Structure formats: C-alpha cells, structure tokens
Amino acid sequence: MIRSLTIAERQTGLFIAIILSVIGLTMAAAARQGPMAVHGTMALILGLFLAIALAGALDKPSPRADREQNYYDEPTRFGIVMTLIWAVIAMGVGVWVAALLYWPEATPPWPATSFGRLRPFHTTGVIFGFGGNALIATSFHVLQRTSRARLADSVSPWVVLIGFNLFCVWAVTGYLMGSTQSKEYAEAEWYADLWLVVIWVVYFALYMRTLARRKEPHIYVANWYYLAFILVVAMLHIVNNLALPVSFAGTKSFTIWAGVQDAMVQWWYGHNAVAFFLTAGFLGMLYYFLPVRSGRPIWSYRLSIVSFWGIVFFYIWVGSHHLHYTALPYWVQTLGMTFSVMLLVPSWASAGNAIATLNGAWHKVRDDATLRFMFVAAVFYGLSTFEGSFLAIRPVNSLSHYTDWTVGHVHSGTLGWVAMIVFGAIYTLVPQLSGREDMAWPRAVEWHFWLAVAGTFIYVVAMWNAGITQGLMWRTYDANGALSYSFLQSVQAMAPYYLLRAIGGVLFLSGAILCALNTRATLKGVRFGVGTADRPLVSQPAE
Amino acid sequence: MLRLHYNLEKLSMGLVVGIIVAASIGGAVEIAPLFTIDQTVEIPDDMRPLTPLELAGREVFIREGCYACHSQMVRHLADEIDRYGPYSLASESAWDHPMLWGSKRTGPDLARLGGKYSDAWHVAHLIDPRAVVPTSIMPAYPWLERSLDASDIGAQMGTLARLGVPYDDARLANAAADALAQSSPDSDGAAGVAERYGDNVAIRAFDGDPSRLTEMDALVAYLQSLGTQTRLPYAIMSEEQP
Numbered sequence: 030m031i032r033s034l035t036i037a038e039r040q041t042g043l044f045i046a047i048i049l050s051v052i053g054l055t056m057a058a059a060a061r062q063g064p065m066a067v068h069g070t071m072a073l074i075l076g077l078f079l080a081i082a083l084a085g086a087l088d089k090p091s092p093r094a095d096r097e098q099n100y101y102d103e104p105t106r107f108g109i110v111m112t113l114i115w116a117v118i119a120m121g122v123g124v125w126v127a128a129l130l131y132w133p134e135a136t137p138p139w140p141a142t143s144f145g146r147l148r149p150f151h152t153t154g155v156i157f158g159f160g161g162n163a164l165i166a167t168s169f170h171v172l173q174r175t176s177r178a179r180l181a182d183s184v185s186p187w188v189v190l191i192g193f194n195l196f197c198v199w200a201v202t203g204y205l206m207g208s209t210q211s212k213e214y215a216e217a218e219w220y221a222d223l224w225l226v227v228i229w230v231v232y233f234a235l236y237m238r239t240l241a242r243r244k245e246p247h248i249y250v251a252n253w254y255y256l257a258f259i260l261v262v263a264m265l266h267i268v269n270n271l272a273l274p275v276s277f278a279g280t281k282s283f284t285i286w287a288g289v290q291d292a293m294v295q296w297w298y299g300h301n302a303v304a305f306f307l308t309a310g311f312l313g314m315l316y317y318f319l320p321v322r323s324g325r326p327i328w329s330y331r332l333s334i335v336s337f338w339g340i341v342f343f344y345i346w347v348g349s350h351h352l353h354y355t356a357l358p359y360w361v362q363t364l365g366m367t368f369s370v371m372l373l374v375p376s377w378a379s380a381g382n383a384i385a386t387l388n389g390a391w392h393k394v395r396d397d398a399t400l401r402f403m404f405v406a407a408v409f410y411g412l413s414t415f416e417g418s419f420l421a422i423r424p425v426n427s428l429s430h431y432t433d434w435t436v437g438h439v440h441s442g443t444l445g446w447v448a449m450i451v452f453g454a455i456y457t458l459v460p461q462l463s464g465r466e467d468m469a470w471p472r473a474v475e476w477h478f479w480l481a482v483a484g485t486f487i488y489v490v491a492m493w494n495a496g497i498t499q500g501l502m503w504r505t506y507d508a509n510g511a512l513s514y515s516f517l518q519s520v521q522a523m524a525p526y527y528l529l530r531a532i533g534g535v536l537f538l539s540g541a542i543l544c545a546l547n548t549r550a551t552l553k554g555v556r557f558g559v560g561t562a563d564r565p566l567v568s569q570p571a572e
Numbered sequence: 573m574l575r576l577h578y579n580l581e582k583l584s585m586g587l588v589v590g591i592i593v594a595a596s597i598g599g600a601v602e603i604a605p606l607f608t609i610d611q612t613v614e615i616p617d618d619m620r621p622l623t624p625l626e627l628a629g630r631e632v633f634i635r636e637g638c639y640a641c642h643s644q645m646v647r648h649l650a651d652e653i654d655r656y657g658p659y660s661l662a663s664e665s666a667w668d669h670p671m672l673w674g675s676k677r678t679g680p681d682l683a684r685l686g687g688k689y690s691d692a693w694h695v696a697h698l699i700d701p702r703a704v705v706p707t708s709i710m711p712a713y714p715w716l717e718r719s720l721d722a723s724d725i726g727a728q729m730g731t732l733a734r735l736g737v738p739y740d741d742a743r744l745a746n747a748a749a750d751a752l753a754q755s756s757p758d759s760d761g762a763a764g765v766a767e768r769y770g771d772n773v774a775i776r777a778f779d780g781d782p783s784r785l786t787e788m789d790a791l792v793a794y795l796q797s798l799g800t801q802t803r804l805p806y807a808i809m810s811e812e813q814p
C-alpha cells in the first residue's frame with residue numbers, strides 16, 4: 030500500500046499519522062482512565078505504527094511513472110479485506126448471541142461478554158464494519174470505472190478507510206467496556222461520532238473531486254445512490270448524535286433529545302440507516318455489478334430515475350412506523366404508515382428493474398453462482414420491502430412489533446439482500462483486482478451460495494414462526510376474559526425457534542468464512558494488476 | 573421531465589442539492605411540530621425527576637444493554653394494558669435523555685415495574701435469574717454487587733440540568749450525598765432525599781446492606797422507580813375505564 034504512494038504523498042501521510050498520534054495521546058492523557066483513555070491509546074498506537082511505516086519508506090523507490098494512467102485499486106483491495114474480517118467477527122458474534130438466547134447459562138461471568146453488550150457489537154459490526162467497508166471499497170471502484178477517472182488523490186482514500194475502521198473498532202470495544210449512548214445503531218459515544226463526521230467529510234470531498242474529473246458527461250445511476258448514501262447518512266448521523274458530554278475528558282454524554290422527540294429523532298435515524306446505509310448504498314452496488322456481471326445494460330433508465338427519487342423522498346417519512354400505538358402523536362404514526370405503503374412502489378421498481386435486467390441472461394444465472402448471488406439479493410430486496418410495507422400497517426404492527434418477527438424481517442433484508450449483494454460484488458471484484466479470470470476456488474463459490482441461501486431461509490422462517498407465535502400468545506384471551514398466557518410461557522415457546530435460528534446462522538457464517546478464505550487464496554501471491562475484463566482508463570480527456 | 577433529469581445528471585452539485593432537499597422534507601414535517609404541541613410537551617404537576625441513585629441505576633441499565641430485551645412503553649392496546657398497566661404517556665419520558673422505549677421484548681415490558689416485586693426478589697433475580705425463574709433466558713449479572721462509582725453523579729445531573737431536567741441547586745449540591753442516603757434509610761441524610769424528591773421515593777437498603785453503596789443498589793432503586801414518577805397515567809385510566 031505504501032509503495033503506491035509518491036514521496037510527497039508519503040510525507041503527507043506521515044503528517045496525518047502524527048496528528049492522529051497527537052489526538053490519541055491527548056485523549057488518553059485527558060481521560061486517564063475508562064473507555065476514552067483506552068481509545069486514545071488505540072489511536073496513538075495506530076498513529077505511531079503508520080508514522081513509523083511511512084517514515085521508513087521515505088527513501089524507498091517511488092511508484093511507476095505511469096501511475097496516473099491506471100485506476101487506484103489498492104484502497105478497494107484493503108476495504109474488501111476489512112469487509113471480510115468484519116463479516117467473520119461480527120457474524121460470529123451474531124451466532125454467539127443467537128446461541129445465548131437458547132442457552133443463557135453459557136454466558137461467561139464477565140461483564141464484557143454479556144448479551145446486552147454483545148448485541149450492539151453485532152449490529153455495529155455488521156452494519157458499519159461489514160456493510161460500511163463494502164460500500165466504501167466498492168464505491169471507489171465504481172466511481173472510477175463509471176467516471177473513467179482515477180481517484181482525485183491517493184492519500185484521502187486511506188484516510189477514509191483507516192479512519193472509518195478506527196471508528197468501528199472504537200464503537201464495538203466501547204460497548205464491551207460499557208460505554209454506549211443506547212441509541213440503536215448509534216451507540217458509539219460522542220468523540221467517536223465527531224471522528225466519523227471528519228472522516229465522512231473527507232469521503233464526500235473525495236467523491237465530488239473525483240466526479241469533477243470524470244470523462245463521461247453523465248453521472249451513472251450507481252453514483253447517485255452512493256451520493257445519497259454519503260449525504261443522507263451524514264445528515265442523520267449528525268442530528269441524531271447531537272449530545273452534551275458530561276466532561277470533555279470523559280466518555281459519558283447525554284443526547285440533547287428527550288422523550289417523545291428523542292424517540293422520533295431516533296427512529297427517523299434508525300429507519301433511514303436502513304434506507305440510506307443498508308439500501309441506497311447497496312442499490313448503487315447492484316446497479317453497477319449486476320449489469321457488469323450479466324453483460325446486460327440496466328433494463329429501464331426511466332424506471333431507475335423514478336425509483337431513485339422515490340426512495341430518497343419517501344423513505345425519510347417512514348421512521349414513525351416504529352412507534353405505532355405509543356405516546357407519539359397519532360397523526361405522525363399515520364404519516365409514517367402511509368408513506369411506508371407508498372414506498373413499496375419505488376422499491377419494487379428498483380427490484381423489478383434489476384430482475385428484468387437479467388432477461389436474456391438467465392442461462393448465466395443458472396451457471397454462475399456469483400450472478401445468482403445478485404439475483405437472489407434482488408429477490409430478497411423485493412420480498413423484504415414488501416414485508417416492510419406490510420409490517421408498517423398499524424394493525425399488523427400491533428401484532429408484530431416487539432416480537433421476533435421484526436428480527437426475522439431485519440435479517441431477510443440484511444442476510445438475503447445486503448450480504449448477498451456484497452458477496453456477489455466481492456466475487457466479481459476480487460478476481461479483477463488480482464488480474465485473474467476467476468476466484469482461486471470456483472467451486473467454493475457454489476458452496477457458499479447454497480450455505481447462504483439455506484442459512485437465510487432457516488433463519489427467516491424460524492423467526493416468522495417465533496414472532497407470530499409470540500404476538501398471538503401475548504394477545505390471546507380465555508373465555509373468562511383473562512389473558513391466556515403468562516409472559517414466561519411465551520419465552521418458553523421460543524426455544525425451538527432460537528435453536529433453529531442459531532443453526533441457520535452457523536450455515537450463513539460458514540459461507541462467509543469460506544468467502545474470506547477464498548478471497549485470501551485469490552489475492553495471495555498475485556502481482557497487482559488490471560484485470561483483463563477491466564474498463565480502460567483513457568489517459569487524455571476526450572474533448 | 574426526462575430531459576430535465578438528463579441534464580441534472582451532468583451536474584454533480586445539482587444532484588447533491590436535489591438529494592438534500594428531497595431527503596429533508598419528511599423529517600422536518602414530522603419532527604418540528606413535536607416541540608410545540610401540548611400533547612408532547614406538557615408535564616404533569618406531580619412529576620418528579622429521578623433521584624441521583626436512580627439516575628446512576630439508569631446508567632447501569634444502559635451500560636448492560638437491558639433495553640435490548642426490555643421495552644419501557646406500554647402501547648395503547650387492550651392486552652398490553654391488561655398485562656402491564658396503564659398505557660405510557662409522552663410526558664412520562666419527557667426528561668429521559670435518551671428515552672428507553674425499546675424495540676424488542678425478549679423479556680417483558682418494564683414501564684410499570686415499580687413496586688411489583690420486592691427488592692430482595694430483584695437482587696436474587698439479577699444475580700441469577702434462573703434461581704428465581706427456572707426457565708428464564710435472561711443473562712445473570714453477578715458483578716452488579718461491586719461498589720458504585722458515585723463520583724460523577726453530580727456532574728451528570730449538572731449536564732442534564734443544562735438540558736432542561738429540573739435539578740435545582742439544592743438537588744445538584746447534594747447529589748452524591750443523596751445517592752448514599754437513599755440506600756441507608758437510618759442515616760441523617762435520608763430525610764433530605766424525601767424533602768428534595770418527594771415522599772413517594774423509595775428510601776431503602778435495596779441490596780440489603782446499608783453500609784455499602786453498590787451498583788445493585790442503584791439498579792434496583794431505578795427499577796423500583798419505573799412508572800412511579802407521576803400518578804397521571806393511573807388517573808387517566810380510572811377516568812377512561814371507571
């Protein structure tokens with residue numbers, strides 16, 4: 030990675046690494062103990078490590094002079110590796126917490142491994158660690174190909190990727206030490222949130238500067254989605270995380286929002302984290318890799334416009350469907366429900382557009398597991414958006430809310446849609462990055478596909494049964510007008526489903542591990558090069 | 573339209589502005605009014621804030637992620653009212669930074685928990701849930717018997733006061749002392765806690781040992797306070813269903 034930087038860039042990097050060390054040292058010195066001190070020390074160590082590596086490379090040879098004639102893919106490669114590391118760790122934690130719900134005695138008697146601390150570890154690890162790295166890595170690739178331009182500079186991609194991963198590590202280790210804001214998917218404390226804002230600004234600037242260098246007049250649809258992801262996530266993150274620290278030398282802060290306003294802000298954030306992190310960004314991925322892999326252009330340009338703006342506009346309204354029948358004013362709930370139902374139109378337009386793109390390439394779907402990953406992703410995207418609109422309807426929600434049905438819905442989206450499209454993209458990208466035709470172990474891709482499909486299916490079906498059973502048990506009255514079941518009876522009824530879910534999770538995790546090993550084998554030992562199938566970068570702008 | 577979009581695609585700043593505008597409207601319409609309408613901002617007359625010890629217990633509740641399995645929001649549905657008690661009002665969490673309404677009930681709702689069980693039940697249940705409820709799947713929390721670090725409570729209440737929680741000077745000045753006194757009913761400070769926070773505050777040796785202030789004291793004090801900060805939900809219920 031350092032070899033791809035010029036001497037001047039290495040100096041810039043050294044400067045940034047020193048700043049990071051100073052930030053780390055300041056945090057550690059100010060806090061002296063507790064999570065913030067640990068996090069400061071982590072930043073210090075990372076900063077020093079980078080500084081030493083860069084300083085040691087100042088007299089090493091510069092990269093080849095024709096560097097500017099090639100795309101810059103080293104950051105993408107690093108991002109993919111991080112994606113897979115996070116996948117294995119965070120899904121491993123997912124399997125572990127799933128097992129704990131079946132077998133609670135297995136909890137070791139240490140605070141750090143308690144369910145309540147590991148669950149946010151899982152959610153942050155998969156959403157930000159796995160999903161976020163995949164989005165950033167693929168966005169760099171897609172941005173350069175669709176713009177026919179090299180990234181605007183060579184230092185900021187590293188700032189974005191390394192800084193983002195530092196945020197993820199801060200967040201998950203913070204939970205283990207008991208530091209959390211308790212806002213779902215925004216549990217990280219105030220200094221980590223500030224850090225992420227800085228990283229995000231660099232990311233956005235890099236994106237815009239590279240777009241400005243593009244040699245294609247039009248900005249391809251995948252980039253609209255990546256842009257929406259970057260912009261709206263910034264907006265959500267900043268507003269939801271506004272907080273007043275108790276002391277600037279300590280971890281603890283209080284959100285400025287309270288009560289019902291906090292609930293609304295939180296779920297405005299929470300649902301749009303689903304929308305703009307877990308959907309918009311991944312649609313960008315789909316709109317690029319599906320046509321590339323299938324060799325077919327996107328079916329309808331017009332439909333992609335309608336669905337893009339539909340998604341951007343409608344999604345923002347729907348957060349209040351998380352608060353049906355609560356103390357949130359009724360009209361806000363109704364708005365959330367209405368827009369949730371309308372959202373089905375642009376969602377299905379996107380899913381339909383993706384599936385119709387495969388027309389004429391069905392034989393490839395049959396033969397190519399990678400393309401099948403993308404096809405299944407589009408199908409699950411369609412299914413889970415339908416389910417989402419359905420669950421947002423008030424009476425349905427009265428049954429499903431607070432139950433495992435929600436968890437089933439979440440994972441039909443995250444396993445079936447998000448993870449599948451990521452795997453599809455990885456299997457397309459990794460051979461290209463290593464200048465190969467195919468993955469090192471093509472048959473393992475086929476295995477992974479079936480493990481992933483089986484795992485998702487078992488998980489989702491188990492949770493549907495669990496959730497509906499729970500919901501019905503909670504509301505059933507006997508002939509005398511008393512509630513039929515105690516809460517505990519509903520807990521006991523969950524045991525077989527929790528076991529099944531853990532088994533589904535093991536299958537899915539095994540597939541992810543296979544993918545990580547396969548990727549390692551493919552990337553290993555291969556000199557960095559442009560794959561044969563790559564789109565050429567024209568060196569002179571076409572006037 | 574299509575023509576317009578065709579041109580928009582050539583302008584990166586145009587897309588950026590378009591996205592920001594399209595993505596701002598919904599949030600603005602739904603969130604801004606919540607800061608003005610009576611239903612969401614009016615506070616009941618008898619409402620009291622959490623005591624320092626209860627606040628520390630709330631921090632333990634957050635730290636341990638209890639909210640991942642327990643909601644604190646009784647919805648306006650017949651079976652929930654029958655199971656848990658009066659439905660929750662917006663005002664009850666008006667001083668909660670952040671709210672802990674929750675989104676998953678692996679365990680039961682806790683909004684009306686205060687007074688439902690004895691302190692000893694909670695202590696035994698938290699140390700080992702399966703000793704009390706054999707088929708429970710709740711994790712055990714044996715480490716809660718360690719001492720409570722009360723040094724930060726005053727500063728935390730000060731921060732909350734700046735955000736609008738009614739911690740006046742007397743409450744702030746006595747924060748640490750009140751935390752200790754609430755769990756030692758025979759001490760001199762106990763009367764001060766009742767004076768500053770009202771008579772319906774529980775002043776007991778929550779973990780059974782008045783000489784030591786533990787995280788268990790704080791958490792159980794918090795659990796016993798749930799649903800007791802105001803009587804308004806009960807009053808509304810008896811009006812609606814006489």
Ligand code: HEM
Pocket residue numbers: 120121123124126127148151152155156159160435436439440443444447448530531533534535537538640675676678
């Ligand atoms: C090996 C695969 C996985 C397993 C076994 C697994 C397991 C779990 C478990 C046990 C929970 C807690 C449910 C509860 O509290 O009852 C959970 C929650 C969650 N997981 Fe996963 N998970 C997996 C993969 C993923 C992936 C890939 C993502 C996202 C990209 C994801 C996102 C989430 C989210 C957002 C929640 C919170 C759901 C809610 O609050 O309703 N999971 N998962």
